[in-house]
Amino acid sequence: MPRLLLAEDDPDLGPTIRRALDLDGYIVDLFTRGDDALAAARWNEYDVILLDIGLPHGDGLHVLRELRAARHATPVIIVTAFDRTQQRIAGLDAGADDYVVKPVDLDELAARIRAQLRRSDGRTNDTLSVGSVTLDVAGHVATQAGEAVQLTAKEFRVLALLMRRSRRFVSKADLEAELYDQDNWAESNTVEVAISALRRKLGRDFIRTARGLGYMVGEQTS
Structure with missing residues (x-):
């Protein structure tokens, strides 16, 4: 599943948003300082930044200006109490992709995150399909040839990343990053265990492996 950076210094709101997004299946790194958020965004690969x-x-x-000056194209949603028109304009002109005013409706925020992810992936809905396998990203449902496939949370996250980057090899390091956040580290064999389980459930040929490159689903592009 996608990895999000949440920069929020409110001691109640930050953890509340993080818990809600955790329940939606996202990996969420929470930071309360601008300098820490900027360093994390420069060091890690995030799918959406909530700022x-x-x-x-x-x-x-x-933080936003620094990222855009460094050509970071990660979608950024500003989440703030500043609601004047000029403040909105300043945020959007600085490079924000969306602007949400507090108090935050968590369902609306989740929908805006999904919209940014769809734009990044070039999708028009919240499903991913490779061959006979389809993932409903929002509903966390996997099907193969129309039949439901039961996946654990880790298996779903690994498969979702592979399908989002279909026809390209995904390294073990990138898959590990999908399985941990700043507080929880993945064990060394977690990716191999998830890949093995997915092959049992979807067929051994669905996921290809190349030494030194990683894992891939779908036919490789030329």
């Missing part, structure tokens, strides 16, 4: 403007040690607009 408060009023952060200590580097406000959100500074």
